[in-house]
Amino acid sequence: MLDHINQFSPLCQTALHDLAKVLRQVQLAKGEFLVTEAKVCNHVYFVERGCLRGFYNLDGKEITYWFGFEDSFVTSFFSFISRKPAVENIQAIEDCTLWAIGYNDLQTLYARHKDMERLGRIMHERYYVMLEERFVANHFKEARERYENLMSTAPHILQRVPLGYIASYLGITQETLSRIRTKV
Amino acid sequence: MLDHINQFSPLCQTALHDLAKVLRQVQLAKGEFLVTEAKVCNHVYFVERGCLRGFYNLDGKEITYWFGFEDSFVTSFFSFISRKPAVENIQAIEDCTLWAIGYNDLQTLYARHKDMERLGRIMHERYYVMLEERFVANHFKEARERYENLMSTAPHILQRVPLGYIASYLGITQETLSRIRTKV
DNA sequence: TGGCTACTTTGATATATGTCAAAAAAAGTG
DNA sequence: CACTTTTTTTGACATATATCAAAGTAGCCA
Numbered sequence: 001m002l003d004h005i006n007q008f009s010p011l012c013q014t015a016l017h018d019l020a021k022v023l024r025q026v027q028l029a030k031g032e033f034l035v036t037e038a039k040v041c042n043h044v045y046f047v048e049r050g051c052l053r054g055f056y057n058l059d060g061k062e063i064t065y066w067f068g069f070e071d072s073f074v075t076s077f078f079s080f081i082s083r084k085p086a087v088e089n090i091q092a093i094e095d096c097t098l099w100a101i102g103y104n105d106l107q108t109l110y111a112r113h114k115d116m117e118r119l120g121r122i123m124h125e126r127y128y129v130m131l132e133e134r135f136v137a138n139h140f141k142e143a144r145e146r147y148e149n150l151m152s153t154a155p156h157i158l159q160r161v162p163l164g165y166i167a168s169y170l171g172i173t174q175e176t177l178s179r180i181r182t183k184v
Numbered sequence: 185m186l187d188h189i190n191q192f193s194p195l196c197q198t199a200l201h202d203l204a205k206v207l208r209q210v211q212l213a214k215g216e217f218l219v220t221e222a223k224v225c226n227h228v229y230f231v232e233r234g235c236l237r238g239f240y241n242l243d244g245k246e247i248t249y250w251f252g253f254e255d256s257f258v259t260s261f262f263s264f265i266s267r268k269p270a271v272e273n274i275q276a277i278e279d280c281t282l283w284a285i286g287y288n289d290l291q292t293l294y295a296r297h298k299d300m301e302r303l304g305r306i307m308h309e310r311y312y313v314m315l316e317e318r319f320v321a322n323h324f325k326e327a328r329e330r331y332e333n334l335m336s337t338a339p340h341i342l343q344r345v346p347l348g349y350i351a352s353y354l355g356i357t358q359e360t361l362s363r364i365r366t367k368v
Numbered sequence: 369t370g371g372c373t374a375c376t377t378t379g380a381t382a383t384a385t386g387t388c389a390a391a392a393a394a395a396g397t398g
Numbered sequence: 399c400a401c402t403t404t405t406t407t408t409g410a411c412a413t414a415t416a417t418c419a420a421a422g423t424a425g426c427c428a
Contacts, residue, residue: 056320063323078316081309087320114298121305125265128312132262135319136240136271139247139355141386143415163376171323176415178377325416327385347406360385362407 001048001099004071009122015113022105028052028096034074035090041079043100044123047072050096051160055168056088064168066134067093067157073123074098093161143172144180185232185283188255193306199297206289212236212280218258219274225263227284228307231256234280235344239352240272248352249318251277251341257307258282277345327356328364 001023002016011019026045028034034052035041047070054066054076065088068074079086080103101109109116137153140146147170151158158166167177185207186200195203210229212218218236219225231254238250238260249272252258263270264287285293293300321337324330331354335342342350351361 056323058320058323058325061325065319077309078313082313110302114301117298117301117305118294121301121308124305124308124312125261128308128315129262129266131312131315131319135249135315136242139240139242141242141245141414162374173416174376175378175417179415182377346404357386358406359387359408363385366407 001046005046005119009115009119011115011119012113015109015115018109018112019101019116022101022109024100024102026096026098026100028092028098030092030095032092033089034092034096034098035076035079035086035088037087037089038085039079040083041076041086042103044073044075044080044106045098045100047074048097048099050098051093052090052096053093053161053165054088054090055165062168063171064165066130067154067161067165067169069156069160073127077124077127093165138171143170143176144184146170146172147177147180148184185230189230189303193299193303195299195303196297199293199299202293202296203285203300206285206293208284208286210280210282210284212276212282214276214279216276217273218276218280218282219260219263219270219272221271221273222269223263224267225260225270226287228257228259228264228290229282229284231258232281232283234282235277236274236280237277237345237349238272238274239349246352247355248349250314251338251345251349251353253340253344257311261308261311277349322355327354327360328368330354330356331361331364332368 002020005011005019006016026034028050034045035054037057047068049070052068052074053064054068055062055064057063068090074090076086076088076090078084078088083103106116106120110120137146137149140149150166150170163177164174167174170177172180186204189195189203190200210218212234218229219238221241231252233254236252236258237248238252239246239248241247252274258274260270260272260274262268262272267287290300290304294304321330321333324333334350334354347361348358351358354361356364
């Protein structure tokens, strides 16, 4: 697991050692919540196994905005950084194994190791490159185009995630997505 | 100008000094481009005066995704970080005065000063907190709700930016926005 | 194997928003 | 002030998608 973080952005031995000391393993069953709206999110998680989704509750609807798989970082970046209550939820789609780093521990690591500051910056950079790509993809006018774009860029999502979540990710209803699929 | 960056995230004297040496002033007339799609963006800019917009060309339409005003950082974060060609354009809505930092200079500053690494991280964090807020706001189902949300959270945009740009920012046509405004 | 639950598809109808076209209003410019 | 250019509003019509409702289909567990 530290191997993966190390590949993400190289850390010196002492930084790795300090990081290892504060990591805590978290097991999450399918359906359970990692982040809950209206609560401040105090951890960043690294996904070792499993699959999760982030969603907002808006107008009484669940809007899925993100799917996370193995070897990626997960948190309410918004809440974790701003220290304000999260506006979104993050839920396990499958049983998950995660590694958690607490907010204070991370700040201490940032202060102590330049390598960690760099890791933090790169983690953030990756995250919003993803946001950016998602934002662009969501602006195809027709739902069919957005679906086809998802099929070509992230087909693994379609195989592991129920249709209803994908529909809300694409900004359409499950019924519309179902109709699109029969036509494609 | 360095004052503003310093308020953003404090820098030690030597970091400020090194930063000052690599900053270059840029003047931009209304309508001119700061970032052009298909070209790699090699600078981060700080807005001293003026107002800009970022937009994508999608399906032959311009999709405005961002407005920037005084005292904020501007760049194609996507292109600047990934070193790939930008997929978006950034254009001056008014005459602008900016300060530019080159990619290599910034990497050198990151390597030399922990303060700068921190500034970079915070700049990125702010940027995607903004992306996140925008993403949430854009998911109100009705265009009227999105417009009212913009009115209450960023009324200054409505006063400085032409209606057509705001419409594309809200994901609707100019005609629809015009009709919404007469009803509100 | 049966039966329960979760997930997906199909059908009929309503509507918010887009599209195309033109007029009106506002803002620059000599 | 006249004149051009830019920006905003108004009108008529088309359509992609939502909504509500029901029927299939697949997965899972005793």
